[in-house]
Structure formats: structure tokens, C-alpha cells
Amino acid sequence: MDNDEPLEPEIKDEPETEPAARNSDETFYCEAEASVAVEKEKPGGESSETDLEIEDTEKLFTTGQRELYLEACKLVGVVPVSYFIRNMEESYVNLNHHGLGPSGTKAIAIALVSNTSVVTLELADNCIMEEGTLSLVQMLQENYYLQDLNISNNDLGLKGASTISEFLQRNTSSLLNLQLSGNNFKDESAELFCQAFSANYRIKTLDLSHNEFSDKGGEHLGQMLALNIGLQSLDLSWNQFHTRGAVALCNGLRANVTLQKLDLSMNGFGNEGATALGEVLRLNNSLVYIDVSSNDISNEGVIKISKGLEFNESLKVLKLFLNPVSMDGATLLLLSIKRNPKSKMEEIDISNVLVSEQFVKILDGVCAIHPQLDVTYKAVQGFSAKKELLLWTNPMKLIQSYADQHQITVIDFFKSLNPNGRMMMSVGDFRKAMIQQDKVPMNPYQVRELIKKLAEKTGMVNFSFLKTEKR
Structure with missing residues (x-):
């Protein structure tokens, strides 16, 4: 909850009326409408998933936004967040760590139904739970301006994943970027996301990092990658993928033609996963950024990755930080770029590897052919302080x-x-x-x-x- 002083709603109380019975699983009942707005009637034959339509939308787009939020807070029993009141006409709203809970989230969602200003909404670490998630997705079906949503670290679990999956399969919102990091999603949730993103083509950036997907989840997400035609950036770092999950993900990547950025750091690919990744690099022409830092990949795996790089014409950034790679493996990476005249590689991160002056000479030779290339390594053995200066x-x-x-x-x-x-x-x-x-x-x-x-x-x-x- 915001630590600011509670704000009393600046709307006069009106006689309370008993609302008609509604199905809470299918509708998002906005009690605030009883005193602020009248429900619209849809044209014949048109259905709605929510009852959040506002009749006097022109008024609510201006002075009515604040009053709508204050009345919503009053009727769901929460203290208004003063930061939101001050910033609800801005394009970026950061409500991370405000302790909103499901009721506070619902009040925010009510206010955003008719909001045309907010483009990015940050709601990480707010304990929004399943009820708050439902409020948000129902709001998103009515709001066609919000594009970026962060609901990370809300412990949404399987029920939250189910709500989000059902919403995404409708392809009805303007949402482009979705952050779902740290929500205790397991393999069952990965199956739901597979269903969602096999059908959804609107989401461009997806963050599923810091969850609990294992090899079975990797199989589901690999299947999703093979079918998805919208995602451009995917973060799967800090999960629990090992050999089987890594191979499944790479099999999906071989068929994918839209993904450009992929973060797989802090998993357990090992050398077998690196072998599968090398095959992806040989065939894929869309990936420009791959992070496989801290994946237990040794020189054996780097050999396979290097073979893929000899043919790759799209990758610009490869991060291999915190893998047990020696200078010999690092040299193989350089030589693979040298052998590929069409390589677009700009950055290789092996910043835990101690190299020799001979490696630096090889790098200078490669940069003569590919001057855009930069390799980050730990240090050069035997360099004097004068040379470093x-x-x-x-x-x-x-x-x-x-x-x-x-x-x-x-x-x-x-x-x-x-x-x-x-x-x-x-x-x-x-x-x-x-x-x-x-x-x-x-x-x-x-x-x-x-x-x-x-x-x-x-x-x-x-x-x-x-x-x-x-x-």
C-alpha cells in the first residue's frame, strides 16, 4: 500500500442500490459505475466479456478519471494511491512494490478501462493474486492503449497462468510487451503458455525468467516456439532447463522465423544443449542476440557452437559469460567468425576467460576482416601495468x-x-x-x-x- 496519507474521495455519497447478481468468473463488476457512469447497451448480436463499458467516455477521458478511481477505491474498500492519481494521465506509471493486493489492483483496473494515456504499467511485487489478474485481463479487453504490462513477482502460480493464457488466446488487446518473471510458474503453466502463444501473435516481448520450468516445461515451450509467429524477444533465464529441455527448446528454434532476442542464461544446457544450439545457429537467420551465460558449457560445447557460427548470417551478440571455457575455446570462437565472411557478429562476451597476447593478435586479425566485432574477456596474461595504461x-x-x-x-x-x-x-x-x-x-x-x-x-x-x- 502506498505510504502517502489516505485521500478521501471527492465525490458525494449517493443512495446505495443493490446490484443485480453477476457471475464473478465471467464478469468484472465495477461497483463504481453505480455512481459515476451508466452501463452501455451493446448493439444487437454483440457480446461482451465484461460490464466495464462507460457511457460518458468523453467526460471520463478528462476530469472524470480521478473521480472514477476514487469512487472505485471507496467501494472496494482500499485507500487510494496518491502516486497513481498524480500520474494517471502520464504514459508511464510505476506502481511496483505498492502492496496493492487484489482489491487495490481491481480499483486501478477500473480506472484504466477508459484511460487513454497510460501506455506502460508496472505492477511488480503487489500480491495481486488470481482475483487481481482477472481484473487486469478484463480491463485489457476494453483498453486499447496499454502496450506494456509488468506483473512480475506476484506469485501467480497455475491459476494466474490459466487466466493469462485464456486471455492471450483471444488476441483482443493492444498489449505488446508482457513481463511475468518470478511468478512460481511450473511445467503445468508452461503447457498453458504453449497453448496461448501458439495462437497469440500480438505479444512481441515476453519475460518468463526466474520461474521453475524444468525439462518438461522446456518441451512445451519448444513446441510453442515452433508455432509462434509473433514473439521477437523471449527471456527464459533463471529456470531449470537441462539437456532434455535444452534440446526441445532448440528444436523449436529451428522452426521459428521471428524471434530475435533469446536469454537462456542461468540454466543447465551443458554440452549437449550447446550442440543443439550450434545446429540452430547453422540454420537460423532471425536470431540476433543469444545469452547462454552460466550453462555449464565447456570447450566441447563451444566447438559445436563455433561450427554453427561459421554459417550464421544474423547473430550479432553471443554471451557465454560464466561458462567453463578456456582460451582454446575462446580461440575457436574467433576463428569461426574469421571463416565466415557474412558474419554480422558484434559482441562476444567471455569475460571470465583469461587470454594470452597470442589470442589478442588473432582477435586483431579477425577485426581487420570484421571491424564491428568486440570481444570482452577477463584480462591478458603477462600484460605489464605500462601496457595496460x-x-x-x-x-x-x-x-x-x-x-x-x-x-x-x-x-x-x-x-x-x-x-x-x-x-x-x-x-x-x-x-x-x-x-x-x-x-x-x-x-x-x-x-x-x-x-x-x-x-x-x-x-x-x-x-x-x-x-x-x-x-
């Missing part, structure tokens, strides 16, 4: 020095790297341009530091904030 000379100071010498701004320098002269470019294109330009020579380490300073979460480098730099 040379590698990490502040790149911005070097650029500023060049700009001062040539009487230009720093932003002029960066704009010269972009063929269209714009202030933004992809990380891969920026890295390639920085490595290839000869005005301010830099090594890969300095370019990496530059990207950390300039890159955004969207995978784009943005140097527009440098506009104020002096000539």
Missing part, C-alpha cells in the same frame, strides 16, 4: 585534442563518422567506423570505453549531448 588512455581526451588542433567541435568529429551526418548510429556501425577511421587511431579497448559513454540501452550510440562542446 597505454590501452586505457581516455579516448575522449584523444578526440578532444584532435578537435582542438583542427578547430572543430567533438560532435563534428563524430558526425563525420556517419554517412548521413546524423547524431545516432548503431553500436556495430559506430565500432566499425571508429576502428577504420585514421584521424584518431584507437585500439578496441578504447573504442569499447567510448561506446560505454555514448551508447544507449536501445543499442544505438548517441552523441547529440555533445552539442555544447566548444570549438
Whole structure:
């Protein structure tokens, strides 16, 4: 519950009327409508899953939104959340950790039925339970503006999964991104999600991390991946997939043509799962990001992944952090990129691997062919402090020095790297341009530091904030 002082509803009490009996499994009874709005009549032949239609919607889109929420809180018996009142006309509303419970969630859902402002709603860790989940999905059938919903860490379990699955199979909402992390979903829930996402093509981003899916759940989700034609990003990290589940997931990926980003970190793929993943990489042309960090993959598994990379033409990011991979395995990864002239690889994360100067020389040779490539490793054996200092000379100071010498701004320098002269470019294109330009020579380490300073979460480098730099 919000710690703000309770707010008394600013609506005069009206005579209470006894509502007609309703089926709570099929309808979402908005008691607030008794004093705020009159129920619409649907045209003949048109049915509705809820009774949340508002007659005077134009009024509720403006001044009526606050009053509707306050009256809903009063009638379901909860204290209004002042943060929600202040922000219900904003596009982003963060109600994480507010202790709403099912009743507080229902009041929020009532207010959002006719809301046209909120696009992203955060409701993580609110103990919303099955009743709150039902309120939300019924609201989503009426609200065509909400696109991002986070209901992670609400311990929804099998009943919550069932409610969500039934809703998703209708394909009736505008929801695009759904976060369901940490909800105690087990294999039975995976079967329900398989049914939902084998039919749903609207959801683009799905987070099912930090749940309890095991190998049987992997089989269900693998079947879902083979049939789904909408998902672009899927997070299955921190589950319990091992060999059988890993192979099943990879079998589904072989048939999938839309998924671009997949996080499978903190599972137990092992080398057999890595073998199946290598086959996916050989055939798949849609994946651009794969994270298999901490999956007990050794050099044996890396050999199989490397063979797939020799043929892959789409993958840009491969994360193998916290796997028992040695420098020999890391070298195999580099050589697989070198053998593939069509590789688009931009980032390989093996940041727990200690490498040698010979590895660095091989990397330099690969980067000559693929200048967009960056490999993150732990350190280089035998490098002296003097060498380390040379590698990490502040790149911005070097650029500023060049700009001062040539009487230009720093932003002029960066704009010269972009063929269209714009202030933004992809990380891969920026890295390639920085490595290839000869005005301010830099090594890969300095370019990496530059990207950390300039890159955004969207995978784009943005140097527009440098506009104020002096000539």
C-alpha cells in the first residue's frame, strides 16, 4: 500500500442500490459505475466479456478519471494511491512494490478501462493474486492503449497462468510487451503458455525468467516456439532447463522465423544443449542476440557452437559469460567468425576467460576482416601495468585534442563518422567506423570505453549531448 496519507474521495455519497447478481468468473463488476457512469447497451448480436463499458467516455477521458478511481477505491474498500492519481494521465506509471493486493489492483483496473494515456504499467511485487489478474485481463479487453504490462513477482502460480493464457488466446488487446518473471510458474503453466502463444501473435516481448520450468516445461515451450509467429524477444533465464529441455527448446528454434532476442542464461544446457544450439545457429537467420551465460558449457560445447557460427548470417551478440571455457575455446570462437565472411557478429562476451597476447593478435586479425566485432574477456596474461595504461588512455581526451588542433567541435568529429551526418548510429556501425577511421587511431579497448559513454540501452550510440562542446 502506498505510504502517502489516505485521500478521501471527492465525490458525494449517493443512495446505495443493490446490484443485480453477476457471475464473478465471467464478469468484472465495477461497483463504481453505480455512481459515476451508466452501463452501455451493446448493439444487437454483440457480446461482451465484461460490464466495464462507460457511457460518458468523453467526460471520463478528462476530469472524470480521478473521480472514477476514487469512487472505485471507496467501494472496494482500499485507500487510494496518491502516486497513481498524480500520474494517471502520464504514459508511464510505476506502481511496483505498492502492496496493492487484489482489491487495490481491481480499483486501478477500473480506472484504466477508459484511460487513454497510460501506455506502460508496472505492477511488480503487489500480491495481486488470481482475483487481481482477472481484473487486469478484463480491463485489457476494453483498453486499447496499454502496450506494456509488468506483473512480475506476484506469485501467480497455475491459476494466474490459466487466466493469462485464456486471455492471450483471444488476441483482443493492444498489449505488446508482457513481463511475468518470478511468478512460481511450473511445467503445468508452461503447457498453458504453449497453448496461448501458439495462437497469440500480438505479444512481441515476453519475460518468463526466474520461474521453475524444468525439462518438461522446456518441451512445451519448444513446441510453442515452433508455432509462434509473433514473439521477437523471449527471456527464459533463471529456470531449470537441462539437456532434455535444452534440446526441445532448440528444436523449436529451428522452426521459428521471428524471434530475435533469446536469454537462456542461468540454466543447465551443458554440452549437449550447446550442440543443439550450434545446429540452430547453422540454420537460423532471425536470431540476433543469444545469452547462454552460466550453462555449464565447456570447450566441447563451444566447438559445436563455433561450427554453427561459421554459417550464421544474423547473430550479432553471443554471451557465454560464466561458462567453463578456456582460451582454446575462446580461440575457436574467433576463428569461426574469421571463416565466415557474412558474419554480422558484434559482441562476444567471455569475460571470465583469461587470454594470452597470442589470442589478442588473432582477435586483431579477425577485426581487420570484421571491424564491428568486440570481444570482452577477463584480462591478458603477462600484460605489464605500462601496457595496460597505454590501452586505457581516455579516448575522449584523444578526440578532444584532435578537435582542438583542427578547430572543430567533438560532435563534428563524430558526425563525420556517419554517412548521413546524423547524431545516432548503431553500436556495430559506430565500432566499425571508429576502428577504420585514421584521424584518431584507437585500439578496441578504447573504442569499447567510448561506446560505454555514448551508447544507449536501445543499442544505438548517441552523441547529440555533445552539442555544447566548444570549438
